[in-house]
Amino acid sequence: MKIGFDNQKYLTMQSEHIRERISKFGDKLYLEFGGKLFDDYHASRVLPGFAPDSKLQMLLQLVDQAEMIISINADDIENNKVRHDLGLTYDLDVLRLVKVYRSKGLYVSSVVITQYKGQKSIESFKNKLEALDIKVYYHYPIEGYPHNVEHIVSDAGYGQNDYVETTRPLVVVTAPGPGSGKMATCLSQLYHENKRGIKAGYAKFETFPIWNLPLKHPVNMAYEAATADLQDVNMIDPFHLEAYGVTTVNYNRDVEIYPVLAAIFEGIYGYCPYKSPTDMGVNMAGNCICDDEVCCEASRQEIIRRYYQSLNRLALDEASKQEVYTLELLMKQAKVSVNDRRVVTVAKQVAEERKCAVIALELADGRIVTGKTTDLLGPASAVLLNAIKELGGIADEMHLISPTYINPIQNLKTRYLGSSNPRLHMDEVLIALSMCAATDSLAKLALEKLPELKGCQAHSTVMLTEGDFKVFKKLGVELTNDPIYETK
Structure with missing residues (x-):
């Protein structure tokens, strides 16, 4: 970084x-x-x-x-x-x-x-x-x-x-x-x-x-984006x-x-x-400020993130259309679009190809990994495992979590807690991974890579559960998402 x-x-x-x-x-x-x-x-x-x-x-x-x-x-x-x-x-x-x-x-x-x-x-x-x-x-x-x-x-x-x-x-x-x-x-x-x-x-x-x-310096425009709900203007x-x-x-x-x-x-x-x-x-x-261009680019990315936050708040009836319009105008003034956020383009492209929800995550060195919805995992859990595999140099076909741990968690969710969705959320995956790490060196290596996700950028093609969103935040991943529910 x-x-x-x-x-x-x-x-x-x-x-x-x-x-x-x-x-x-x-x-x-x-x-x-x-x-x-x-x-x-x-x-x-x-x-x-x-x-x-x-x-x-x-x-x-x-x-x-x-x-x-x-x-x-x-x-x-x-x-x-x-x-x-x-x-x-x-x-x-x-x-x-x-x-x-x-x-x-x-x-x-x-x-x-x-x-x-x-x-x-x-x-x-x-x-x-x-x-x-x-x-x-x-x-x-x-x-x-x-x-x-x-x-x-x-x-x-x-x-x-x-x-x-x-x-x-x-x-x-x-x-x-x-x-x-x-x-x-x-x-x-x-x-x-x-x-x-x-x-x-x-x-x-x-x-x-x-x-x-300057008035229209990206750092100052990013402040306007952050306070769009208050209608503050520089x-x-x-x-x-x-x-x-x-x-x-x-x-x-x-x-x-x-x-x-x-x-x-x-x-x-x-x-x-x-x-x-x-x-x-x-x-x-x-x-x-010791490198103006670094701060300018970081601020332009912040404006895009704020735009997505506003779209989601609007979908949840927590924001006005005026707030969204304000951010759209700021993006035009900053000469950026959502396509300038690399993970957005990749996530949407893979989602179109696979016909399912996808999250793309950009690692610190520029590599991008993706995760999609499967029978076992939601896209957030999938991209998390794929990212720490990539960071640890672990082959994609290797299973970090044994079915011995996954099946009991799924049974607990569906048979005893009344959930209709057997897929593992991020917190459940991390608990299972921690248990595996006690006896599996690869799981231990993957777990140790979690701090390297701090500051990484990610984009989801669907709105995530509150639990998954909080885990991303705790890991320090900068997440945006489209204002679309995965299910009706």
Whole structure:
């Protein structure tokens, strides 16, 4: 896998830049942290070399100066809003984040529950947090927010919110997802700190869009593809262009809210410390790209993957046609089609020849293996076995799993668990393979090749079961599929 991003340079440069920003404000910096602090796989896909936990590692370089605040919208708790990438409700994800941050050595001081209106489910959530020794604060709806600046910057606006007690110079404000109130939490704190005579500042850390790459650079277009469901659009920052005569890239929501933010800053400080939305950012990722073409190609592939995800979400009534249209337009702008994803062409060709469901998987060295539906295996299980055989140099005609293990599993599924499909899914195949590996050297060799599937590309001509999809994800295989059910 080719590298296009210098991760070590990023860790050093990013932490130094945040230290500089802290020093500009004096006592304290509230850093709104957008996106994922760890397991940022979108960034690692479009910037090959970017480690999924890079932002976490960067913060660990500031561990003695930093503390964490997590914001969550009370309505999201009440409505059981779910993070679809994890299948967790937002309140459970906050508990997960607290435990993960602490396990990494970060200090989590408090949780701010925003838009609190006395929702019934909040008390139970608060009790869980306090049991973890986490302080809980409430922020309330503000009439006329965000445009009635005079009311917002007053004792009846931000003044009614709880003041969050903090002790360190860098306060990182994060959240389980968008709409949680990170920015409002930061601005409310600036108001309260200013009233107490504490010099506090605000900055924003968003990896994408990358401000010092061109507007239509594939990396920035891949960000638009990733947020097509939110209808985010990258645009030239007009305020930065007017102030400095320099073209930079931001996204529509930050540009639209900037005049309001500038007015709020003026209400708090008497002046606005930033001349543009770009000025507020501290992201250094654009300075750490070491091979632009590698990142461009990776981003074009990400746009195609996002297109297939959108098609599947539409088939499941989880997306709009507008979202699909947006991704089709992005593909045209990026000058790519589904045929630029090699595994798509191979999978469809073999499926047409064999008249059955097929998955094609591209190994790291460019070899492509396929798997099709048989009486014993589904296409996912078949391609998995074929791939690790290929990696292990094991002849195709060799059986890695003895029928002694397959038949009992099939009987269990059909006779005792009521399944009409005797074919083995991926998790069942892996369990059977693990059992065979105890006595069979070839099975053991094949099992040891599983880590080499990480980062490989695959495409299925049918929609897979949730179980097979999760196994591909755990193995690190980047899977796309046609939005077609294998059976009616």
